[in-house]
Amino acid sequence: MKDIIHLEPVLQEKIWGGSRLKTQFHYDILSSKTGECWGISGHANGTNVIKNGEYKGRTLRELWKEHRELFDNEHGEEFPLLVKIIDAQDDLSVQVHPDDEYAQKHEGYAYGKTECWYILDREPGAELILGHNAQTREELQQLVDAEEWDKLFRSVPVEKGDFVYVPSGTVHAIGKGIMILEIQQSSDITYRFYDYDRTDDNGNPRELHIQDSVACSMVPHQDPELDRLFWKEEGAVIERLIQERYFTVDKWDLSGKIERKNTTYLLMSVVEGSGFVKTEAHEHKLHKGDHFIIPSTVASYSLSGKMTVMVSQTTKG
Structure with a gap:
């Protein structure tokens, strides 16, 4: 696929x-x-x-x-x-x-x-x-x-x-x-x-x-220490919200186009705005509230538009 x-x-x-x-x-x-x-x-x-x-x-x-x-x-x-x-x-x-x-x-x-x-x-x-x-x-x-x-x-x-x-x-x-x-x-x-x-x-x-x-219950309660990391790429500002044992979660704020080679499967949810996702096979219009997966069988993809996408994956290794 x-x-x-x-x-x-x-x-x-x-x-x-x-x-x-x-x-x-x-x-x-x-x-x-x-x-x-x-x-x-x-x-x-x-x-x-x-x-x-x-x-x-x-x-x-x-x-x-x-x-x-x-x-x-x-x-x-x-x-x-x-x-x-x-x-x-x-x-x-x-x-x-x-x-x-x-x-x-x-x-x-x-x-x-x-x-x-x-x-x-x-x-x-x-x-x-x-x-x-x-x-x-x-x-x-x-x-x-x-x-x-x-x-x-x-x-x-x-x-x-x-x-x-x-x-x-x-x-x-x-x-x-x-x-x-x-x-x-x-x-x-x-x-x-x-x-x-x-x-x-x-x-x-x-x-x-x-x-x-x-x-x-955890006793006593302990607040976890989190470091929210930011970096800029052409077309997007990316924030790593967390990388822990079970999942890694990033927030992608797009204001243009971002192109990626794919190495795993990614779970994506559009929480603001609209845009497009394109793979080797098709281009799809995206709206706020859309949820989709980029499977590991997709070699490369691009996202474009003005939107916020939450990107999660299982943490490897």
Whole structure:
């Protein structure tokens, strides 16, 4: 395959969701409680359908299983990364995700969930919960048992353009009014600490996972040190947001044309503006909200236009 893999987004309703995925990204949302767009996903809970080319109508999950040559012949049972856009009209639950070892032992799934967030938009005064104030696991358990949530959880303000790294074990919650692009391990395992006593459509309290949450949490919390690196190329300013064990994420701000030889497969999401992507096979018009993959079978490609593209890949070596 010498062309991009253009993906149909998967929309997910959430109790805390809103309608900005339609107003800002023009997706055909399910309702006014649409919380997530799974833009690049091979996960069983929501895998994208291919929109173009010889694999049109197939799913990314099928391609990963049957055509590993498109993905550097990478090993692993599951497509390794998942790229989402999240619209939090209300606060998300305070939660924590397991690491690989815990997920394999307790859930029988290959991956835990380390993730990162690029803040696309936020209402004035919006905050995240990021981390906790307990110094020992015993103190964590005591504060949870006493339901002293204000004392336990740590809130931090955010601005548009901020980048947040959330390794597994980090207590966290996306706050009301925040919209993010999330790049994560391809896992849907979430343990809830606290959910504001909300109920589901049937009036039942949403399930909490206190024992797993305490067991998985990083104690004490530590903020990761991040160095955001910038460099200029003809036609673009590129920022390396993170390079860690599971993924490498760059932000490309294009104001012209950038041409690249290709050495791997790349996940790309257009978060602002419009432009074009061109391979040996075809040229495609790109719009805000488009998600696509440049497979490793493409030898070279170019991007052009005035747009911001988030580029992620598995970290090699």
